[in-house]
Amino acid sequence: MNAYSVRPTGPMVIDIENITKDYVMGEEIVRALRGVSLQIRRNEYLAVMGPSGSGKSTLMNMLGCLDTPTSGRYEFNGRNVADMDDDELAAIRNREIGFVFQTFNLLPRATSLRNVELPLIYAGMDPEARQERATQALTDVGLGDRIQHKPNELSGGQRQRVAIARALVNNPSIILADEPTGNLDSKTGEEIMALLEDLYQRGHTIILVTHERDIAAHARRTIHLRDGVIEMDHPGFIPELDAAVAS
Amino acid sequence: MKRFLYELEESWRIAYAQMRSNLTRSTLTALGVIIGIVAVTLMGTAIGGIQVGFDKSMAVLGDDVLYVTQWPWKPVDDWWNYRDRKKIQTEYAETINRMIAATPNSNLMVAVPTSSLMRSIKYGGNEVENVFTLGTTSDFTVTSTIDCKEGRFFNEIESRTGAQVVVIGYDVANVLFPSESPIDKFVLISGHLFKVIGVNARQGTFLGLFSWDSMVAMPLAAFNKYFNLKNEVDVRGQNQGESDVRVKVKDKIKLAEAKDELTGMMRRVRGLAPEKKEDFSINEQQAFKSTLDPVKNTIAIAGLFITGLSLFVGAIGIMNITFVSVKERTKEIGTRKALGARRRTILLQFLIESTALCLLGGFIGLTLAYFMCFGIGKAFPSFPIQFSFGLVVASMIVSVLTGLISGFAPAWSASRLDPVTALRYE
Ligand SMILES: Nc1ncnc2c1ncn2[C@@H]1O[C@H](COP(=O)(O)OP(=O)(O)OP(=O)(O)O)[C@@H](O)[C@H]1O
Ligand SMILES: [Mg+2]
Numbered sequence: 277m278n279a280y281s282v283r284p285t286g287p288m289v290i291d292i293e294n295i296t297k298d299y300v301m302g303e304e305i306v307r308a309l310r311g312v313s314l315q316i317r318r319n320e321y322l323a324v325m326g327p328s329g330s331g332k333s334t335l336m337n338m339l340g341c342l343d344t345p346t347s348g349r350y351e352f353n354g355r356n357v358a359d360m361d362d363d364e365l366a367a368i369r370n371r372e373i374g375f376v377f378q379t380f381n382l383l384p385r386a387t388s389l390r391n392v393e394l395p396l397i398y399a400g401m402d403p404e405a406r407q408e409r410a411t412q413a414l415t416d417v418g419l420g421d422r423i424q425h426k427p428n429e430l431s432g433g434q435r436q437r438v439a440i441a442r443a444l445v446n447n448p449s450i451i452l453a454d455e456p457t458g459n460l461d462s463k464t465g466e467e468i469m470a471l472l473e474d475l476y477q478r479g480h481t482i483i484l485v486t487h488e489r490d491i492a493a494h495a496r497r498t499i500h501l502r503d504g505v506i507e508m509d510h511p512g513f514i515p516e517l518d519a520a521v522a523s
Numbered sequence: 524m525k526r527f528l529y530e531l532e533e534s535w536r537i538a539y540a541q542m543r544s545n546l547t548r549s550t551l552t553a554l555g556v557i558i559g560i561v562a563v564t565l566m567g568t569a570i571g572g573i574q575v576g577f578d579k580s581m582a583v584l585g586d587d588v589l590y591v592t593q594w595p596w597k598p599v600d601d602w603w604n605y606r607d608r609k610k611i612q613t614e615y616a617e618t619i620n621r622m623i624a625a626t627p628n629s630n631l632m633v634a635v636p637t638s639s640l641m642r643s644i645k646y647g648g649n650e651v652e653n654v655f656t657l658g659t660t661s662d663f664t665v666t667s668t669i670d671c672k673e674g675r676f677f678n679e680i681e682s683r684t685g686a687q688v689v690v691i692g693y694d695v696a697n698v699l700f701p702s703e704s705p706i707d708k709f710v711l712i713s714g715h716l717f718k719v720i721g722v723n724a725r726q727g728t729f730l731g732l733f734s735w736d737s738m739v740a741m742p743l744a745a746f747n748k749y750f751n752l753k754n755e756v757d758v759r760g761q762n763q764g765e766s767d768v769r770v771k772v773k774d775k776i777k778l779a780e781a782k783d784e785l786t787g788m789m790r791r792v793r794g795l796a797p798e799k800k801e802d803f804s805i806n807e808q809q810a811f812k813s814t815l816d817p818v819k820n821t822i823a824i825a826g827l828f829i830t831g832l833s834l835f836v837g838a839i840g841i842m843n844i845t846f847v848s849v850k851e852r853t854k855e856i857g858t859r860k861a862l863g864a865r866r867r868t869i870l871l872q873f874l875i876e877s878t879a880l881c882l883l884g885g886f887i888g889l890t891l892a893y894f895m896c897f898g899i900g901k902a903f904p905s906f907p908i909q910f911s912f913g914l915v916v917a918s919m920i921v922s923v924l925t926g927l928i929s930g931f932a933p934a935w936s937a938s939r940l941d942p943v944t945a946l947r948y949e
Contacts, residue, residue, distance in 0.1 A: 342861060342942040363865050370863020381858040385540040397533050398863040400526030
């Protein structure tokens with residue numbers, strides 16, 4: 277279907293090697309990731325699948341520099357994340373990573389425009405340039421006529437569009453979307469996926485977490501997590517193969 | 524730097540939106556600060572008023588006048604050493620004036636004698652009891668500024684001849700002559716008639732300190748003719764009336780030299796041998812001030828401390844509500860961190876929120892305090908109140924500091940939140 281004919285050869289954006297993540301819960305230690313290695317190049321479109329609790333979100337948080345691994349090596353754009361201090365991590369999240377959440381996570385009292393402007397404020401951009409960029413990003417996701425609306429004045433699909441505009445407004449190296457369609461009906465979900473497809477076509481790098489095969493089918497590469505390890509990493513989405521893994 | 528400004532602006536915006544959407548909660552919290560600021564500001568105005576009233580009363584003494592008295596103007600432990608000192612005689616003034624005239628380049632200008640005791644004054648059916656009755660010379664106007672609302676102070680001829688004339692204080696005039704001009708009317712003091720030739724302009728009283736408003740002044744010669752100081756002994760056996768000599772100096776910069784010169788003169792007047800200790804005291808306004816300053820400062824500190832407590836309670840309210848706000852918006856904090864907010868960004872945001880609340884409270888409190896001062900000033904004109912621009916600035920600074928201090932702990936905890944934990948928070 278959508279499979280690559282050849283593996284992409286762009287520069288390496290993400291390079292993780294043997295990453296583990298343990299959560300200490302009192303006596304018990306939850307081993308959310310048990311040695312994950314993964315390489316992602318520019319303009320890849322990767323779907324992360326796996327059963328609930330398999331560590332998908334944990335991996336995403338790690339890739340998004342929101343969390344630090346218990347062990348293992350993580351290089352982002354050639355820089356070792358372990359060496360970075362808090363401010364540097366914040367700068368990476370601000371400029372290099374765009375997050376899209378299942379629950380949208382928009383600021384409730386701010387308009388679409390201000391929500392999208394937020395990463396630009398943290399980047400220190402001038403008000404005029406900021407507004408222009410944010411308006412452009414909103415127009416790009418088809419919300420040019422909704423920039424003064426607050427989240428509660430928008431539909432779920434529109435909210436997720438605002439969130440996507442916010443994620444890409446700073447022109448990040450990668451977009452991380454953790455179940456972006458999880459709270460949307462399938463039709464709206466498809467619209468969002470079309471938007472991501474468009475971003476991919478324009479050269480963005482996208483990493484997507486999902487349970488749903490239909491959604492994962494949009495990606496050009498799929499990894500399956502189970503119990504904190506990558507069980508399978510294959511180009512394209514092959515339904516039969518996936519079914520085999522799922523069973 | 525630019526980024527800081529943008530983040531600051533964003534924080535103010537959020538703080539404003541936050542206050543608007545939680546109006547009741549914000550108002551109630553700000554109420555604590557409002558009460559605190561009103562209390563502190565009113566105390567501040569009272570302290571300011573005390574200071575002004577105090578300075579005004581001190582000005583009566585004059586900062587370029589030396590006072591020769593039996594008792595020093597400061598508390599003494601060995602009062603018995605002073606009790607038996609010889610009284611100061613009004614005649615010393617003449618002697619000193621002669622010495623001044625005989626001294627080339629004297630630092631002193633003129634010596635003025637005063638005698639005083641308490642007397643009742645009558646006019647028609649009106650009477651004022653316990654009026655500070657002063658006998659002096661016309662030179663008195665040199666040592667003290669006397670503004671006459673009507674009429675004039677007595678002149679040198681009246682002074683020398685002991686004319687039966689008086690200058691009366693503002694309050695005295697008001698009681699004795701509620702509906703007519705006192706000038707050229709005759710008042711009765713201890714059975715003797717005195718013609719009123721002047722009324723002092725209003726000076727205002729303060730904490731019972733001396734004020735011209737409740738006194739009368741007459742030529743010393745007339746005073747000596749009708750009143751006898753030695754007979755003035757009250758129930759406690761203390762001499763009620765007393766005399767002293769005040770000396771105006773030429774240049775207040777050389778007050779210390781003038782004081783030395785006057786001490787020398789007084790030693791000669793008293794005929795003291797060089798090894799003898801002085802049996803008189805020479806005082807100046809400053810000495811009086813420095814004995815009262817600690818009292819004044821204690822009042823100020825105690826007052827501010829007590830009212831400060833109410834502000835403290837307000838600050839705890841702010842801290843509490845900021846903690847609640849941080850808790851409620853944990854997920855938002857996570858989102859902001861994911862979008863690139865640094866720790867200091869989050870810290871700033873919540874500091875601004877608590878500061879905005881305090882500023883709002885401070886502003887309302889200050890406005891209330893202003894109107895209350897205005898009301899109190901109208902209702903009790905003699906109550907010392909001083910509302911100043913400095914006070915406005917000080918209250919605003921206190922409000923901001925309160926906001927920063929009370930918001931710091933919650934804001935710090937918000938800035939330290941782990942992004943993933945914050946994002947997972949429901
Ligand atoms: N903060 C935490 N403290 C303790 N355990 C955690 C924490 N975060 C995740 N875990 C555990 O780590 C494992 C992986 O969680 P994760 O959220 O990555 O799963 P997931 O694959 O995203 O699941 P789902 O599809 O339900 O979102 C789970 O067993 C979870 O309970
Ligand atoms: Mg998950």
